[in-house]
Amino acid sequence: xxxLEVAIGHGFRDPELLRAALVxxxxxxxxxxxxxxxQLEFLGDAVLGFVVSDHVFHRHPDLSEGEWSKVRASVVxxxxxxxxxxxxxxxxxxxxxxxxxxxxxxxxxxxLADAMEAVFAAVFLxxxxxxxxxxxxxxxxxxxxxxxx
Numbered sequence: 034x035x036x037l038e039v040a041i042g043h044g045f046r047d048p049e050l051l052r053a054a055l056v057x058x059x060x061x062x063x064x065x066x067x068x069x070x071x072q073l074e075f076l077g078d079a080v081l082g083f084v085v086s087d088h089v090f091h092r093h094p095d096l097s098e099g100e101w102s103k104v105r106a107s108v109v110x111x112x113x114x115x116x117x118x119x120x121x122x123x124x125x126x127x128x129x130x131x132x133x134x135x136x137x138x139x140x141x142x143x144x145l146a147d148a149m150e151a152v153f154a155a156v157f158l159x160x161x162x163x164x165x166x167x168x169x170x171x172x173x174x175x176x177x178x179x180x181x182x
Contacts, residue, residue, distance in 0.1 A: 034051055034052065036125070036126070037051070037121060037126045037152075040121035040122055041152065041156070042171055043156050045155070045156075045159050046159055046160070047158075047159055050159050051152070051159075054077075054148065054152045054154065054155040055123070055126050055148060055152075056068065056070050056128045057069060057128060057133060060130050060133075063130045063131065070148060071147075073151035074148075075154075076154035077149075077150030077151050077154030077155075078109075080153050080154055080157045080165055080169075081109055081153050081169060082109055084165065084166045084170065085104075085105050085108055085109055085169070085173065088166075088177060089101050089105060089177065108173055108177050110146075111146040112142060112146075113173070113176055114145070114146035114149045114150065115143075115146045115149070117172050118145035118146065118152075121172070123148050124139035124145060125139065127144070153168070156168050
């Protein structure tokens, strides 16, 4: 997980938050007492949406609401998040059940995107919104810029 911390640019004060973000429900099915990353995924989706919306709102005040929504949708989607997750090595760090792992789960778009959202939530809970904003914009800023063009 240390490689993932380096790749996203955030060292966790509470490493259990990062671990929790990487626990897939298939792991939970094989390990009693574990909790999946689904709650963190939910929070991460909101944090990500807020950060991207706030960024676009302030950086591009000339755009219409519809254009802001299009930029956000082009960045905050499963394919883009999976690309980012691959870039930072989320797949290698995932805790997957044996069947999901054998079935290629470490490279499944939906699993990667969900875990990336959970990682964003973990950063937010570990260090607050400004650090989460920095991590998200460092990882997605180029895509936001391309979406606006």
